[in-house]
Amino acid sequence: MSDATALGLWGIPLAVAAGAIRISTPFLFVSLGECLTEKSGRVNLGLEGTLVMGAMGGYGVSYLTGSAWLGVLAAGLIGAALGALHAWLCSKPRVNDIAVGIALMLFGVGLAFFLGKPLIQPTAPRLPAISLGFFSDLPQVRAALEVNALFLIGAALAPLLLWMLRRTRSGLVLRTVGESADSARAMGVDVNLVRRRATMAGGFLAGVGGSFLSLFYPGSWNEGLSSGQGLMAVALVIYARWNPVRCLAASLLFGGASALGPALQSVGVTWGYHLFNAAPYIVTLAILVAASSATRPLRDQPAELTLAR
C-alpha cells in the first residue's frame, strides 16, 4: 500500500484512485460476467462460488506451473465449467436459476476450501503490474500507478462487450433470448444453447476475477480471501442497468468507496475507520434506493429475468 503521508492531503485522492483500481478488478470481472449471463435472461448467483474456486484453482495452477497467466486461464476454465453446470441444471424443466445459483455458490466455496487446504502455505508466482507512473519522481505516485494487467484487460473488455451486444449478430441474438425467449425460438434460435454459452462466458470472467484475488491482491490463497465480491457484483449489475461500460464505472465507484477507509487511515485519520470501511455498502444501498421506484419497472432490465419462472 502506498505511503501517502509525504504528499499530505493529496495522498488521499491518490490512494483512493489506486485503491479503486485494485479493489475494483474482481468486481469488474464478476459483474461483466454476471451482466453477460443476465442479458441472456438468467441469473447466476453462484458467481461467488465461482470466484473462490477461481482464486483457489488459479493459485494452484500458478504454483504448479510457475506461470501466473496459466493460473488465470485455469481459473477462467474452472469458472466456465461451473457456469456449464449451472446452465445444465437450469435447462431442466422446473428448475429455478436463483435456487441453483445459491446452491452452486455454497458448493463452490466449500469445494475451494476443501481442495485449497494444501495451498495455504506455498507461495505462487504473482501477476505482474504495469508501471504507469514513470513520469513522476514521487515514489508515492509511482507506487499508486502500479496498475495490474488484469484491470486493463477488464477495462478494455467492458466497451468491447458493449459493442458486441449492440453491433454483432451474437450480441443481438443474446439480447433477444434475454428479452423474449418466444421471439428467439421463432427465429430458430436454440435458447438453452445461447444461455449455456452466456453462463459459461460469465463463469469464465468470474473465475478470472477470482484469480486476481489470489494472484495479485491480496495475492495469496486463504479461506478469508473473498468478502462477498461475487454477491456484490450482482447488485453492481443492477445499478449498472445491464450495461458493461456502466459495470466498469460501478466497479470503480465501489472500489473507490472501499479504498476510502484505508486511505484516510494512511494519512492518520483514525476516527470512524470501520464506518469508512462500510462506505461501499452504504454507497450501494444509496444508489439502489435512489435508482429504484415503487411504481416504475427497472429500466433496461432484460424481460426474461424474473425471480420466479
Add this chain to the structure above:
Amino acid sequence: MMDPRALSSPAARPIRAAAARDPGPLGPPPALSAAGITKRFGPLLALDDVSLRLAPGSFHALLGENGAGKSTLVKCIMGYHPADAGEVRVGDAALSIRSPREAQSLGIGMVYQHFTLVMNMTVAENLVLARPSLPLVIDWRKEREAIRAFMARMPFRIDPERTVRELATGEKQKLEILKQLYLGSRILLLDEPTSVLTPAEADEVLGMLRRMADEQRISVLMISHKFREVMAFADEVTVLRRGRVAGRGKARDLTPAAMAEMMVGAQPAHVSAARGDAPAGEPVLRIVGLAATAGRGRRALDGVTLTVRRGEIVGIAGVSGNGQEELVEVLAGQRAAREGAVLVHGEPYGAGREQTRAHRVRCLPEEPLRNACVPAMSVAENLGFRVFDRPPFTALRFGVSRAALRRSAERLVAEYAVKTPSVDAPIGRLSGGNVQRAVLARELGSGEDIELLIAANPCFGLDFAAVAEIRSRILLARNRGTAVLLVSADLDEIFAMADRVLVMSEGRIVHESPIASADVAAIGRAMAGHR
C-alpha cells in the same frame, strides 16, 4: 402504382433466389393452395380434408368460430404443424413446408394474434433481427439507411429508433405487418390482425393491405371474426366449421347473415337481449377529477370526471393507450390514484374487499388471465375468489370448503358453458375465450344483483357466438338495474351496447353524448385528439 421494387430489401435477397422458380419477384405473388389438409391432435380431428386456394393478389378471409380449425389450418400452411394428409402448393410446385423458416424463405409470412416483437428493442433492431441470416457484425448505419428507404416506400411508417415498448398497440400491429413486408413476404397470413386495433386503425391497416393486394404486390389470407371487415375488405371468403369447409364464395355475394349461418350451423347464434327502456336511475358511480400516473411517471389519467347511473351503460371509447387501462386499474384497486375521488353510492370507494362486497361491485378487466385470475390455481378456486371467505364456503371464519367451491364452480361452468376438462384444471390452461367466460361467471353468476359492473374490452378476441352471449348478459344486468361502465376499444361494441358514450383521449374525457344522438364522425375526431 408504387415502385414494385418496394418489396425488395437487403433481406429479401435470399428469398428472391428461392423464388426464382416463380414468375419472378417483381411479378404478382405466387398462388398458394392447400388441398385436402387433414390434421389430428390425438382423438380430436382438427381439420378434415380442408382445401383452400389463395389466388395471386387476392384478399381472402377465413371465418369460423373458436376451435373451428382456422389457426390450425394456417399453422399447417406455415409448417408449424405437419399435416397428416394433404399438400400445400406455392406457385406450381407442391412443397412440404416443414418449418416457419421454410415458409418464410418461400415468401409466406405470418402475423400472429400475439405480438412476436421484442419489447425492449428498437424498431430497427426488431426488423433486422427477423431476417433469416444476419451478418456477423451489423453495420447499423447501413441498416438504418436501408430501413429508412424501406419505410419511405410503405403506406405507413414508424420511427425506426423508437423502442417497441413505447409504441401504441396499433403501431405494434403495423410493425408486425411491416416486418413481414421487410422480409419480402409476398403471401401474408394474418391471425385476427385487428382484434387489438380501433375501427379507424383497423380500416387503415386493412385498407393498406387491400391496396397492396390490388396492386398485385401481395396476397392476403386473414382470419377474422368481424363481418364488417370481411365485407369491406375481403374479396373471397372461406368459412370453417368443426374442421370442415362449411362454405365459400365471393364476399360480394354473401351477407353477414349467410356467413353467420355457415359459421354456427342452422341453430340461432345467440340469445339476444333487448335493451329495456326504463330511464337511468340515481348515480351509482361518480368519479371526480381522477388523476393517476403510469410507468415512467407518465400522466395517464388527467382529471377524469364521470357519472354512471343505475340501469345505464356508459361506454368509454378511445384509442387504446389513452388512459382507459389505468382507469380500470384504479377502479379495480390495482393502481393508486394520485388525485381525485371515486365514489360509489356517494361513499369513497377504494376497491377493498369489504367495499366491493358492500356495494356489490364487479369487474371484468382486460386480459382476465393476468388481471383477474391466478393461472396456476384451479378453475374452482378462481371461480371462488369473490366468495371463498364467506359461508357456505367457509365455516368459523377459517377453513375453506373445497367441496362447496367445486359444487358452485360446476354449476357456474355449466351455466356459462365454460369448456374445461374439469373444475380442478388450472385456469391458465383454458383458452382465452373460456377464461373470459369463467371470469364472467364469477362476476355475474353469484345470484345476487350487481350494483356496478366495470367491464374492459369484455369481448376481446372472442368468437361471434361468445361475443353475442357476453353482450346479452351485460345488457340483461343493465336491464335489472346494474350501472355498467364499459371501456372498449371497439366502437361498434359501444354503439351496440351503451346508453351514453364518452371519449377518452390523453387521459381526459373529451367528448360525451347520448348514444341516440351520437355522431360517429365527431367521436372519431375526439378519439384522434381533435376537440
